[in-house]
Amino acid sequence: MGGREQGAGEGNRARIRDLRQAGKKVDGRDQPLELEGDEPDVLLGSDTAPNAVETVLHALTSCLAVGFVYNAAARGIDVESLEFRLDGDLDVRPFLGISQDPRPGYEGIRVSYRVKSNAPRKQIEELCNYVQATSPVMDIIRNPVPVEVVLED
């Protein structure tokens, strides 16, 4: 599976296009999906859209939510409602070039979640552990991913 997108500049827009399976384009997406990015006023943007690090938290929530409801269904666990709350701590000084530490990205992320379900707490926590272990975005955030960057001619 692959995802592609293009963006340009602050107040940027991404077009998310092909899904490929085993090198073959998956049918069903004739038009690219779009996502917007911006920055809050305090970072010289217009705050018309979430910024990049907020979008990472959304991606993690989205991934955990999908994994949770799919795997709850597979285990016969009834989920009436599911809500995640995420907080991430980030020091903007490295991004702004003011300091080299701490790291530019999140120093830590806290996820708390609330579930309405008849299942016992232990079963919900076991489900959530499984979801964390198999979540693509959790893996991307918790573990290193190699990224190659090339300037085209």
Add this chain to the structure above:
Amino acid sequence: MGGREQGAGEGNRARIRDLRQAGKKVDGRDQPLELEGDEPDVLLGSDTAPNAVETVLHALTSCLAVGFVYNAAARGIDVESLEFRLDGDLDVRPFLGISQDPRPGYEGIRVSYRVKSNAPRKQIEELCNYVQATSPVMDIIRNPVPVEVVLED
């Protein structure tokens, strides 16, 4: 700085709320920003919005784009246009519980970018190296971030 959001279920919606600086809420965002998440047909969704791992690519593009134009301006480099293309390779079997390897997340991400600028190629590449080194999302993806998950009562 922190970001928060809530989401629920497949076809999920995130509300992105407070930005806090030094523990104090930053003014300027009275209403939360919203982002949508879904899954393509092939993963049992309705493809109304990008899925979580596509959103990660958008976050990385958004981060690199903002860093690029800010730092280009700071260096007096004129950027007429900037376009990123991202591809990520991901095997869905771990997420689907069919196999324990490879990893659930991206095995690798390739970024290629195209710039219209009068600056020489060497200067563009130096700028891009600096942007990568200071990019919060690049750091989050390339390096491990601790994530704590707690079930609320």
